[in-house]
Amino acid sequence: MRISRTVVAGLASAAIAASGLAGTAIVNHQTPQSAGQDGNSGLRLNQIQMMGSHNSYHRELSAAEQKVQQAQNPGSVDLWYSHASIPAQLEDQNIRTLELDLLPDPDGGLYTYPLIRKLTGQGPLTDPAMAQPGIKIMHIPDFDYNTNCDTFVLCLQQVKSWSDKHPDHVPITINLELKQSDPNVVAAGGVQSPPWDAAALDGVDREIRSVFPEKTLLTADDVRKPGLTLEQSVLTKGWPKLDAVRGQVLFYFDNGGPGAIRDLYLAGKPNLEGRAVFTRGPEGQPDAAITQVNDPRGANQAEIQRLVSKGYLIRTRSDEPLATIRDNETSRVGIALASGAQVVTTDFPVVGMAARYDSDFVAKLPGHTAVRCNPVSAPQWCRGNVAER
Numbered sequence: 001m002r003i004s005r006t007v008v009a010g011l012a013s014a015a016i017a018a019s020g021l022a023g024t025a026i027v028n029h030q031t032p033q034s035a036g037q038d039g040n041s042g043l044r045l046n047q048i049q050m051m052g053s054h055n056s057y058h059r060e061l062s063a064a065e066q067k068v069q070q071a072q073n074p075g076s077v078d079l080w081y082s083h084a085s086i087p088a089q090l091e092d093q094n095i096r097t098l099e100l101d102l103l104p105d106p107d108g109g110l111y112t113y114p115l116i117r118k119l120t121g122q123g124p125l126t127d128p129a130m131a132q133p134g135i136k137i138m139h140i141p142d143f144d145y146n147t148n149c150d151t152f153v154l155c156l157q158q159v160k161s162w163s164d165k166h167p168d169h170v171p172i173t174i175n176l177e178l179k180q181s182d183p184n185v186v187a188a189g190g191v192q193s194p195p196w197d198a199a200a201l202d203g204v205d206r207e208i209r210s211v212f213p214e215k216t217l218l219t220a221d222d223v224r225k226p227g228l229t230l231e232q233s234v235l236t237k238g239w240p241k242l243d244a245v246r247g248q249v250l251f252y253f254d255n256g257g258p259g260a261i262r263d264l265y266l267a268g269k270p271n272l273e274g275r276a277v278f279t280r281g282p283e284g285q286p287d288a289a290i291t292q293v294n295d296p297r298g299a300n301q302a303e304i305q306r307l308v309s310k311g312y313l314i315r316t317r318s319d320e321p322l323a324t325i326r327d328n329e330t331s332r333v334g335i336a337l338a339s340g341a342q343v344v345t346t347d348f349p350v351v352g353m354a355a356r357y358d359s360d361f362v363a364k365l366p367g368h369t370a371v372r373c374n375p376v377s378a379p380q381w382c383r384g385n386v387a388e389r
Contacts, residue, residue, distance in 0.1 A: 045218075045239040046313055047378045048170060048386050049337070050371050051364055052097025052345040054317060057137045057155060058083055059146040064120045069143065079139070081321045081347050085148050086158045090172070093349045094370040097315070099175040099254070100137055100155055103193050104200040108133040115142035115190045129154060135207055141181045142190030152204075156211040159249065163216070167247040168389040170371050171218055173343060175315065176204070176277060177254035178261055201265050205276040208251060218250040220272035220289070229286035230271045235311040242386070252290045252313075256280025262287075289313065296336040304339040308376045316341040318363040319348060325359045333363045340376025 059082045061069065069076035089095040105111060109131045113124040127150050130136065135152035138145050149155040159172060181193040194200065208217070223240065225233040255261045262279050269275055270286045281287035290313040293304050304314050318336040323329075324347075336344045346363035348354050354361045365372050373382035 043242045043373070043378070043382060043386065045171060045242055045245060046234070046308070046311060046342060047374050047382065048242065048371050049340070049342055049344065049365065049374045050096040050170065051094060051349060052099065052173070052175070052315070052343050053083055053089055053093075053095050053349055054099055054321065054345045054347050055101065055139060056083055056086060056089060056095070056098040057100055057147040057149055058139055059148055061116070061144065061146050062120075065116050068116055068119055076144075078320070078322045079144050081353075083148060083347075086155060087162050089349070090159070090162045090166075090169075094364065094368070095349055096170060096370050097173045097175065097343045097345060098155075098159070099177065099345065100152065101139055101177045101179045102152055102204065103136045103138050103141060103179050103181075104196060104203070105136045106133055106194060106200070106203070110191055110193065111136050111138060111141055111145065114145045115185065115188065116145070118189075125150075135203060138179070140185065141179075141193060142185050143182065152207050153211060156208065160211050160216075163247060163249065166388070169247060170242060170386070170388060171245050171248045171250050173250045173252065173313075175254050175343075175345075176251055178204075196261050196264070198264050198267070201261070208276045212249055216248055217276060218245050218248040219276055220278055220287070221274065223289065224271055231281065231284070231286055231288040234289045234313075238311065239313070246388075250278065251276060252278035253280055254292070256282075256291060283307070283312075290315075292316070293339075293341070295332075296339045296341065297332060301335055301339045304341050305376050308340040308342070308374070311377075313343070314339075314341040315343040315345065318344050318346045319361070321347040322357070324348075325354050325357045325361055330361060336363075337365070338375060340374055342374060342377075 060066065060080045066080060069079060083089065084093065086098060103111065112130045117123070129151045137147050137149060137152060137155055149158060163169065163172065178196050181190060186192050220230050223233055224230045225237050228236070253261070265275065265279060266272070266287060272279065272287055278290045279287045280291050281289065291307065292315045293300050294317045296304055296316040304316060307314050316336050316339055318333045324332070348362050349364060351360055351362045367385060369385040370388060371386040373384060373386060
């Protein structure tokens with residue numbers, strides 16, 4: 001969310017009360033016949049479909065802080081959603097893809113006293129980890145700071161702990177969005193985050209590898225074939241077989257296309273040699289393997305199906321936080337699932353999360369399952385759910 005400069009002065013005002021949203025929607029799916037465990041042994045990673053959570057770390061702010069948010073920008077109501085802890089999402093909500101927003105903090109302590117806490121008469125954050133050097137997790141510094149895990153390493157440790165207890169899970173994919181401070185919030189008195197320079201990007205790899213041993217990471221080096229680019233490898237030789245990568249974790253950057261972050265990360269490593277994270281390389285580029293088409297509606301559905309059929313991994317979204325509820329636009333779930341995108345992310349993975357807004361909206365795979373055969377890329381013999389032994 002971009003904070004408007006014309007209303008940023010309103011940050012000091014908390015005069016607007018929060019209001020609820022009305023509307024109901026239930027998305028009903030029929031459960032397909034489950035495919036047998038043995039029958040799925042030949043499946044590849046790109047031939048499945050799973051649900052993910054959008055901004056998996058996100059927790060909304062207090063009522064007093066929400067009034068400040070809404071006073072400066074009425075659209076801030078779209079920030080009023082909260083996810084369960086990461087272990088609960090993996091264990092109880094059938095989530096297999098997470099999204100984390102990263103902010104550099106090489107010296108530590110940069111984000112310990114958010115501006116909105118000062119404006120509401122609160123003290124600094126008390127988690128000792130926030131004062132230590134290392135990457136922090138946050139949506140908008142100073143303005144939408146609350147999380148269910150404050151640091152990148154802590155979030156990863158929670159994933160690792162769950163994974164160790166469930167070694168047969170399909171690879172957990174983790175979408176990393178590299179964030180910086182909103183300049184208008186900085187102008188109002190917020191902090192300026194450091195740039196994502198080469199050292200900071202190396203820090204992303206380093207923190208990932210401080211938690212996950214190489215054998216638990218699925219990287220470009222594991223996918224790329226000798227003499228081929230990463231893109232050529234996934235399009236002509238295919239992704240690894242699912243049974244060979246169970247229990248692993250795959251990271252990819254949300255930030256895509258030509259630009260400083262991707263260029264710096266690829267410098268001297270055009271095929272992500274030695275890197276821990278996949279990039280969003282444009283189609284036809286050596287690093288192209290994973291990308292996003294966030295809105296699956298209209299012509300985008302056919303585009304997703306085309307990319308999936310070629311061999312790319314695609315992420316799309318089945319809803320937008322609260323806008324889906326407010327607009328009662330629930331058809332996007334079915335469109336997203338039918339697109340064949342391997343990852344479909346939602347803010348409402350279980351019934352009850354939208355109930356506070358008088359809605360029963362939920363976005364999930366058919367049946368109570370975490371993984372199913374991909375409707376576009378799976379072979380004909382694969383139908384229904386995919387077992388996690």
